[in-house]
Amino acid sequence: MRISVIGCGYLGAVHAASMAKLGHDVVGIDVDERKITDLQAGRAPFFEPGLPELLTEVQETGRLSFSTDMAAAEGAQVHFVCVGTPQRKGEYAADLTYVDAAFTELIPYLHEGDIAVGKSTVPVGTAARLAEAVAAGAPGAVLAWNPEFLREGHAVKDTLTPDRFVYGVPEGAAGEAATSALDEVYATPLSDDTPRLVVDYATAELVKTAANSFLATKISFINAMAEICAATGADVTALADAIGMDDRIGRKFLNAGVGFGGGCLPKDIRAFMARAGELGADQALTFLREVDDINMRRRSRVVELTRELVGGSLIGKRVTVLGAAFKPNSDDVRDSPALSVAAQLQLQGATVTVTDPEALDNAKLRFPELSYEPDLKKALYNAHALVLLTEWDQYKGMDPVETGSLVDEQNILDGRNVLDPASWRAAGWNYRGIGRP
Template sequence: MPTMLSGMPLKLTVIGTGYLGATHAAAMAELGFEVLGLDIEPSKIEMLARGRVPMYEPGLEDLLARHVAGIDGSSGRLRFTTSWEEVAEFGDVHFVCVNTPQKHGEYACDMSFVDSAFSLLAPHLRRPALVVGKSTVPVGSAARLAERLRELAPAGADAELAWNPEFLREGFAVQDTLHPDRIVVGVTSERAESLLREVYSVPVAEGTPFVVTDFPTAELVKTAANAFLATKISFINAMAEVSEAAGGDVAKLAEAIGHDDRIGHKFLRAGIGFGGGCLPKDIRAFMARAGELGADQALTFLREVDSINMRRRTHMVEMAREAVGGSLLGRRIAVLGATFKPDSDDVRDSPALNVAGQIHLQGGQVTVYDPKGMENAKRVFPTLRYAATPLDAVRGADLVLHLTEWREFRELDTAALADVARHRRIIDGRNTLDPEVWRKAGWTYRAMGRPSA
């Protein structure tokens, strides 16, 4: 049983039970802690209390059901509540995992959910406690929130703050929480560091690096990591533009430069770019915060990174228009993929759905299929058509677009699809399909940044 320095069992709470919070709560229970999760939405709490999750994440629902109290055979270490008083009384370490979206009409980060969580929790902290921020926030937020915590908490200075950024990849969140590639903690006391070493003792014992920093550095680690990944993706997409102009093959180019261990092969697949609820808004918030700090020139390159990324979506629409003879009006377009990445049902800022929507606005008759993201896609774009299978999506299509790299799409029966399509034309927007397999089945195959034959 994990213990506090006093020898008493250490109890954790998780505030905010969305994607990050639900995963963190279930993983902490898996590591042996008693955990109490809080959310202000009763419907979400009721669902989680039944061992169900409001999103698709491989392995998360099974992990949750293994520990939720009241479920047969569970450990009973995980409960949920809407009561701030109960959370404050229960927990020794409180993880704040609420959302930090992009402000409407601005690049800056919306801190209202984080600020609200601290304002609602702090007045109930009457004994020593460690509040740990995990949300992605602008640098400087932790220092401000630490002061806010001291002002509002009856425990005063005994209510400490630490910052512990998350590095979850959708589709791998359970693995990334239980076996992280690094743990970063921003702390101001030995006590805070010791408590977090206790929380993460299992992964640290497995060899996970434990990096101790100050508040600003801990806040910058997440945004810097996302800015680097976004830059690498946009770099290879810029090379795809040059490759198309020069008649080169960006896939071979990426393979060649990836053998340089200073560069590596990861995030070097050219395509329609990145999306989701993190990377785009995080790099924009990073630029906005740098401007507030007077360091805006340091991150001006991120504007071009963002521009290249958005340009890829428009380029895919242009390729589709060219493939069907110069006009999308009345053309039947099958779109394989709606989520921003595979192994997720997340369609936030999805390049695939954005392309589908643009084609629809230009008069194309778009039919979408996705293994997990259909319901979320329908809520965002209810005017698109949706098919129950890839075969149904492709039936009668003038053009097929492969826009999310689900494994299912790499294993499609290309001959069966060829039999039902009006025209055997496919554009691979993710560069993950095998061109020879499709061409042997009679398809005209094109991909971004690669020769047409």
């Protein structure tokens, strides 16, 4: 099939390359000339394992091209809209400026039988509104909603071999046409028995926000338990292991620490609360406000623990923050707990150095006032305390004896509970974890 992908950011670039890998003829379209230039040259404009290799592979086949001109969408049978929906400034609600602009520009190039597919995470009700715009501007074209379920660091795999497909389509012949077209797009993974759900627009829109809200709730729950463990001397890691053995609960996402961040979970749960308020159902989601509050409280708690670690005052202390990205295997620093903590530490008098294997360029744009050092050993040198906030493998694998020879004082706060306390304490370190005795 001939496919267009509008928006070549994190979601769109991965989707475009993956669709070409599945054998389709794909054009990616974005207004950012620098991004398009990078992609045309086979360079990923962000760090995502496997994406550079995939771009090189599919561009050599001639099935993938990129353009800054929406007219390049002409002739495509299926058009995926993959633009961002950031949080509005000063509000909880999602900013749909980019989604609305993408559809406004795309509609003149839609023809009878074409399928326009939204993949962006949007407030429930958005698809129905956009379906009316498509029907008015391009009679015979059909809107479908096909939410994405990508995990940063695993996006290529999650696109090529997803755990499920969800299609939000209208009733009747139009919905059948959209379903048939999407089945053809995803024929390869569907042939491997990937589950597929065909639902209405509203349900499809709610799937991603509901899933993210559940995951955020699970993370905040175990972080709330970490607060109780800290007050009682219990071990939150052992607690998570025990309750995670219950298959109704499961062990995944029960890892206490500094909390969640990134471009999805924080803004999605806030947008969900805002939309529920608009619908008069705000009481149904009041628990998400506490989920958000617990998450933000973890950052302040890490600052407090660091102060305790260095003797009660941060003034004049040299603190090395291990990690800038919100998670490992990513250079994404949006709403990063690590950078938030680093900034708070510096505001309270510490001399902070941030290190990260991939995210420092993006971090400098967000927090130019912080000091950054890409070389791990240089970042460790003469530190009074280390604060591990992004669980990159190189941080988890640090040797406590070797690391101890580089620092001034052997204080470490394991903000992700990924180190072995016994081995670090045996090497002379003052080790603190989150919710661990």
